[in-house]
Amino acid sequence: MSLVVLKLGGSVVTDKDEAETVDESGLAAAVDAVAALAEAGQVVVVHGGGSFGHHHAADHGVSSESGTHDVAGIREINDAMKRLNDAVLDALAERGVPALPVHPLSAGAREEDGSLSLPLAATETMLGEGFVPVLHGDVIAHAGKGATIVSGDDLVVSLASGLDADRVGLCSTVPGVLDTAGDVIPEITAFGDAADALGGSDSTDVTGGMAAKVQKLLALGAPAHIFGPEGLGEFVAGESPGTVIRGSN
Numbered sequence: 001m002s003l004v005v006l007k008l009g010g011s012v013v014t015d016k017d018e019a020e021t022v023d024e025s026g027l028a029a030a031v032d033a034v035a036a037l038a039e040a041g042q043v044v045v046v047h048g049g050g051s052f053g054h055h056h057a058a059d060h061g062v063s064s065e066s067g068t069h070d071v072a073g074i075r076e077i078n079d080a081m082k083r084l085n086d087a088v089l090d091a092l093a094e095r096g097v098p099a100l101p102v103h104p105l106s107a108g109a110r111e112e113d114g115s116l117s118l119p120l121a122a123t124e125t126m127l128g129e130g131f132v133p134v135l136h137g138d139v140i141a142h143a144g145k146g147a148t149i150v151s152g153d154d155l156v157v158s159l160a161s162g163l164d165a166d167r168v169g170l171c172s173t174v175p176g177v178l179d180t181a182g183d184v185i186p187e188i189t190a191f192g193d194a195a196d197a198l199g200g201s202d203s204t205d206v207t208g209g210m211a212a213k214v215q216k217l218l219a220l221g222a223p224a225h226i227f228g229p230e231g232l233g234e235f236v237a238g239e240s241p242g243t244v245i246r247g248s249n
Helices: 024-040 050-059 071-094 121-128 152-162 210-218 229-236
Strands: 003-008 042-047 099-101 132-136 138-142 146-150 167-171 224-227 243-245
Touching (some): 042 121, 071 132, 071 138, 132 152
Antiparallel strands (some): 224 243
16 A cells, blocks of 8 residues: 655645634645645655744744754743644544644654654554544654654654655645746755855755755655645645655655
8 A cells, every 4th residue: 555645835734824713725725735635645744834833933043953952942842842743633533534643742852863762553553543643743752852853854754764665745835846046946866956046055044945945855765746735636646746856865
């Protein structure tokens, strides 16, 4: 049975201009896509923080690099992400999808070198029993730093590689990886294919670290598709919306 890992960007399922506000139409479209994927095979969902987690993390000065030992702050960020996760789970349940939560704060950790350790036993068992695991960007224990943020993108890479996914989809508000003219690059097989547009492998860009995202996805053995909400139907149908990233593995 094929396995798909689908990441729903926080900007897709929330209104980023209004604190802790779900984008009902965006979430409904995403839920329809997950339901279709679940009918065809196994699917793991990851969603971003959007207007729920990000402003709480900013208030406490927590990022993927900057950590905190403030338990109240850690709980505040995690609680916000669990509220969004509950909203996603409720929407999936209404659509008949047997979705269950997997909270990264309780499931994983970061080593001192920043590498993510994400045990997958629970997720694998859920899949084997016909459930749809739903993970989310979160605050996570980080050796030497207290707790830092783990992004949905990092979770996708760990899940796709650890579970040997057949396809990976990342749906956000951008239609794909854009070239210097603003057009979607249809396929990337090496970082050099998009280096000029991404500004180099160590750049921090306004798309949320697209350069780092492309590098990580190139290391996967499965094709990874980056697309906007309008590409959800095509992805579900097995097509290649937006940009497809195919590494050498």
